[in-house]
Amino acid sequence: MDAHDDETGGTRRGPRTAGEEPPVRPEPPLGVEPPLGAEPPFGSEPASFEREVHRSAPPAQLPSAARLAELRRRYGRGELVESELPGDPLVLFHTWLADALAEKVPEPNAMVVATVGADGVPSARTVLLKGLDERGFVFYTNYGSAKAADLDAHPKAALVFPWHAMERQVRVTGPAARVSREESAAYFASRPLESRLGAWASPQSQVVADRESLDRAYAETAERFAGIEDVPLPDFWGGYRVRPEVVEFWQGRQGRMHDRVRYRRTDEDWITERLAP
Numbered sequence: 001m002d003a004h005d006d007e008t009g010g011t012r013r014g015p016r017t018a019g020e021e022p023p024v025r026p027e028p029p030l031g032v033e034p035p036l037g038a039e040p041p042f043g044s045e046p047a048s049f050e051r052e053v054h055r056s057a058p059p060a061q062l063p064s065a066a067r068l069a070e071l072r073r074r075y076g077r078g079e080l081v082e083s084e085l086p087g088d089p090l091v092l093f094h095t096w097l098a099d100a101l102a103e104k105v106p107e108p109n110a111m112v113v114a115t116v117g118a119d120g121v122p123s124a125r126t127v128l129l130k131g132l133d134e135r136g137f138v139f140y141t142n143y144g145s146a147k148a149a150d151l152d153a154h155p156k157a158a159l160v161f162p163w164h165a166m167e168r169q170v171r172v173t174g175p176a177a178r179v180s181r182e183e184s185a186a187y188f189a190s191r192p193l194e195s196r197l198g199a200w201a202s203p204q205s206q207v208v209a210d211r212e213s214l215d216r217a218y219a220e221t222a223e224r225f226a227g228i229e230d231v232p233l234p235d236f237w238g239g240y241r242v243r244p245e246v247v248e249f250w251q252g253r254q255g256r257m258h259d260r261v262r263y264r265r266t267d268e269d270w271i272t273e274r275l276a277p
């Protein structure tokens with residue numbers, strides 16, 4: 001069964017009909033993900049990124065403004081049909097996440113989290129969604145980070161799942177609160193050792209002298225916990241849960257006449273509304 005035809009998903013996908021233009025350019029094949037845990041160990045020779053991007057000459061031709069202006073994609077993979085939408089936005093979210101996983105969207109659980117600082121300035125950055133249930137969307141971070149300071153000042157967040165390959169976007173807004181220490185500890189214990197050491201070693205969002213000082217901090221942390229398998233949860237690290245109050249689903253359509261459906265939480269239920277694209 002085509003995942004988009006799932007009745008609970010409220011979305012449709014079908015072949016292009018006669019007379020429709022083909023996409024401007026065929027999509028390149030998606031990269032093959034290495035198996036989990038296949039990354040080289042911390043401190044080993046980095047991937048070719050640094051050599052290729054930072055040490056080589058700049059590309060002969062930078063994209064011109066005109067070329068940028070021509071970059072666009074014509075959407076038309078699916079549609080959102082109100083009569084088929086589930087009453088609970090999390091049901092639809094799960095369907096869309098499953099679709100993104102099935103299509104091997106890279107990092108399908110990556111989401112942009114926007115926060116507002118005490119000074120009213122917004123900030124946004126990518127984090128990974130690590131838990132989801134009726135209570136909300138969970139991510140983990142350093143409680144001394146800039147985003148944590150923002151959430152201390154304004155405990156509300158906006159999330160964006162940018163599933164471009166699916167021609168889909170999901171937006172979520174709601175209050176954000178720290179998860180329990182037990183929940184953070186359970187998640188922390190599930191992380192690879194090197195990431196647990198990294199959490200201890202990195203004063204996230206602080207200015208540091210140079211790369212070497214970070215590497216030194218990591219090496220000192222590794223030494224401090226040498227032989228200890230159960231590296232404990234730092235008290236400055238843990239999760240946030242964003243309780244969805246508004247969830248908007250966006251499906252790209254032709255002519256920029258996209259489908260947008262917004263769910264708004266009421267005392268006992270959800271209201272759905274269609275928004276203009």
Ligand SMILES: Cc1cc2nc3c(=O)[nH]c(=O)nc-3n(C[C@H](O)[C@H](O)[C@H](O)COP(=O)(O)O)c2cc1C
Nearest residue numbers: 110125126127128139140141142145146147148205
């Ligand atoms: C794909 C991706 C996933 C990331 N996941 C996380 C995450 O789950 N938690 C986190 O603290 N930072 C994560 N980061 C790093 C953040 O984007 C950000 O650089 C860091 O949290 C510091 O943000 P802040 O200074 O605004 O607090 C991720 C970055 C990328 C590109």
Ligand code: PXP
Nearest residue numbers: 127128130140141142191195204
């Ligand atoms: C700094 C940082 N903390 C936490 C995470 C969350 O992911 P994980 O728990 O899988 O390392 C990431 C993911 O890139 C990250 O970069």
